[in-house]
Amino acid sequence: MNYTLKGLGYSIFFYMFTAVGISLVIEAAVGVSCLDAMNLSISEISKFKIGTLTIFSNFLFIIGDILITRFSNPIKYVLQGISILALGIVINIIIYYIFPHVNINNYSVKLFLYILGTLIAGVSIGAIIKLNFLSFPVENFCLTISEKYKISFVKIRYSIDVIALIASIILSYSFELPFFIREGTIIGMIMFSPIVNFTKDKVKF
Template sequence: MKKILSSLFFYTLSGIGISLTLKADIGVSSFNSLNVAIASISEIKVGTITILMNTLFLILFIFLSKQKQYSKYLFMFLSVLCLGSIINFFSYTLLAPVNIENYFLKLALFILGTCVAGFATGMVISLDVLPFPIESVCIVLSKSTGYSFAKFRYGIDLFSVTVSLLLSMIYNLQIFVREGTLISLFLLSGVISFTKINFEPYLPNQKVAK
């Protein structure tokens, strides 16, 4: 239960980090670029779209899983609900009155948000009790097909970026795939890897590789 509560905390922290990157307004990560584009078209809050999209991946994960763990699925859904709710609260309530005009401050805010989200994601992965639905689907597909996890994960990123750009052109939206997307592509994975390497050995019930 302690690891579940810790995972929920880091889901919350990830939501805060994502909210900071949204506030910076210099582009967002690949998957979030799709969420933001859909939110702009539908006028549904981006956190709510995040919940819906992750829930779709959770349903797909449940369908693909051979051994059903319904209690785990419930907690994964609660984690996704927490993530989206935090994004909505910070983006539309807490950070809404804040106005940032200076580009370098926006850049600094984006980097901070990416680092926070990357650290939180790395901790969730290291705790290994409530994985993110997208990564869970990629792992299952990798095991069943023999193709690498990275191919499926990058495939989702490529699909998200492509659809986001198409939606921006079709509906005359601003382009959400910008410099922040490129920064996120390299920085996010780096922070996640750093977190796993440096913090995973100190977590409860984790074995240090010799």
């Protein structure tokens, strides 16, 4: 197995493991990330599955990157697309075919699920960053804009989160949906980056 195949295999594996973490966070229902909150709001309105919307939204970032870079790295775009498809499919399987058979009403259990899901997602994304083979489309899109237009990566990334946050709140108000930005969102903001950084620094392949 050469490095390319090894890197691709590990990356797709951790993409799918990330999907497990995201699914646990969603099922906990105590708050999700800004982008996931927007996708959940749209899912409630449109009845599209959340994994399907996760695929769609990430594909938009891939298309944005393609337009800015003028299709300079077709292999990367194809591999990102495959990884995102795996991510969304696993989310749909867990959310719509596994969790409906599980009834969780206790808040402490939900909070545990949320923390476990955040831990799994953080470790998986940290491993993906360490592999440096397939970055997530949203981060890759922000990096492309940052390098091309000399704008801070952090500012671009936060801007996307703010837009998604506002969209989620507006949709919740307009269509009388549950609010997906909750206490778990704050817990995730505190936990997530340290977990990613720790994994990135410690994991070895």
